[in-house]
Amino acid sequence: MPAAAWTMTENASLRALNTFHVQASAERLLELHAAAALPDALALHEVAGGPLLVLGSGSNVLLADDVAGTVLVFTDRAIDILEHRADHAVVRAGAGVGWHALVTWSLQHGLSGLENLALIPGTAGAAPIQNIGAYGAQVGEFIQTVEAWDRHEADWVRLDNEQCGFAYRDSVFKQQPDRYLIAAIELRLPLLHDLRMEYAGITEELQAQGVELPSAVDVANAVIAIRRRKLPDPDVLGNAGSFFKNPVIAQEQVDVLLQSFPDLPVYPAERDDQRKLSAAWMIEHCGWKGFREGDAGVAPTHALVLVNHGNATGAELLALARRISASVLETFAVAIEPEPRLIGAQW
Numbered sequence: 001m002p003a004a005a006w007t008m009t010e011n012a013s014l015r016a017l018n019t020f021h022v023q024a025s026a027e028r029l030l031e032l033h034a035a036a037a038l039p040d041a042l043a044l045h046e047v048a049g050g051p052l053l054v055l056g057s058g059s060n061v062l063l064a065d066d067v068a069g070t071v072l073v074f075t076d077r078a079i080d081i082l083e084h085r086a087d088h089a090v091v092r093a094g095a096g097v098g099w100h101a102l103v104t105w106s107l108q109h110g111l112s113g114l115e116n117l118a119l120i121p122g123t124a125g126a127a128p129i130q131n132i133g134a135y136g137a138q139v140g141e142f143i144q145t146v147e148a149w150d151r152h153e154a155d156w157v158r159l160d161n162e163q164c165g166f167a168y169r170d171s172v173f174k175q176q177p178d179r180y181l182i183a184a185i186e187l188r189l190p191l192l193h194d195l196r197m198e199y200a201g202i203t204e205e206l207q208a209q210g211v212e213l214p215s216a217v218d219v220a221n222a223v224i225a226i227r228r229r230k231l232p233d234p235d236v237l238g239n240a241g242s243f244f245k246n247p248v249i250a251q252e253q254v255d256v257l258l259q260s261f262p263d264l265p266v267y268p269a270e271r272d273d274q275r276k277l278s279a280a281w282m283i284e285h286c287g288w289k290g291f292r293e294g295d296a297g298v299a300p301t302h303a304l305v306l307v308n309h310g311n312a313t314g315a316e317l318l319a320l321a322r323r324i325s326a327s328v329l330e331t332f333a334v335a336i337e338p339e340p341r342l343i344g345a346q347w
Helices: 033-048 099-108 200-210 216-230 252-259 279-285 314-332
Strands: 004-014 025-032 052-055 061-065 067-074 081-083 086-094 143-150 155-160 180-190 238-242 248-250 266-269 272-279 296-298 307-308 341-343
Touching: 004 033, 025 033, 033 067, 033 143, 033 155, 033 180, 061 314, 086 099, 086 296, 099 216, 099 238, 155 180, 248 252, 248 266, 272 279, 279 314, 296 314
Parallel strands: 025 067, 052 067, 061 341
Antiparallel strands: 004 025, 081 086, 086 180, 143 155, 143 180, 238 307, 248 272, 266 272, 296 307
């Protein structure tokens, strides 16, 4: 395999490769331009030694320290239709495809399903790991196959939807972070499906835009408008989107909490005996929304979003996150956990 199939840089800055824009460096940065070259590139990494970290756009990580070993970045941005039927299409996206670019592409090609996931930062290769979701939809609903390199078996594998183990903000790729290197995803996208407009003000946004008979494109535009109002642009203000997951707790504990906090938003969970709480509401209730200490802070528009005002370190952002979590635990007796992956630290 020619060396042009990848690029290796030593002592590489990762500031441009994480949406928090924190300064961290990698011992080696390996940019893979052709997925077929992965086995040879990994052999080169094994000779150099050290751990291996895969980064997409760095939109769901917090770099709390410099990274030893090799950081691997897939650069494949190809999108192809593998199959086109009367009611659906199967679309393959390389790991390096920007997620929002994929959503836009699917809508432009008359496909639906991803509209509620518009404007989520990140890449197609990273999307299955966290089973990204927003406004009542999750990517795991539409993924048919994940193509990955299995480091345990030293071979390519194709995992079907069931094998991916999708759950709320979870997957087999998150449970076994050092095993699978995702090179591409294949999505089964319908030409038409029931639009989800009941979540977080989508119907109100459509009404405000004067849309009476919404299409998937209209729902995507509504989601984009809502997200742009609520969430800071990472290119302007460093952030990784929602930093904390909404906690899922037993119905009995919810009943107790509502006696003291009757306005606490409560949502259905996957199990009938559990409910999902709004982490944003609890954090705001504890007074953290808009908080700033140095360059580490919480967005003034959304209490779930930690932000870097310029030169905050990953360690400073992590320390702030721990303080927020501790105050929520003290006030509500509910533990909240980070959504991004922590690199160089443990929660």
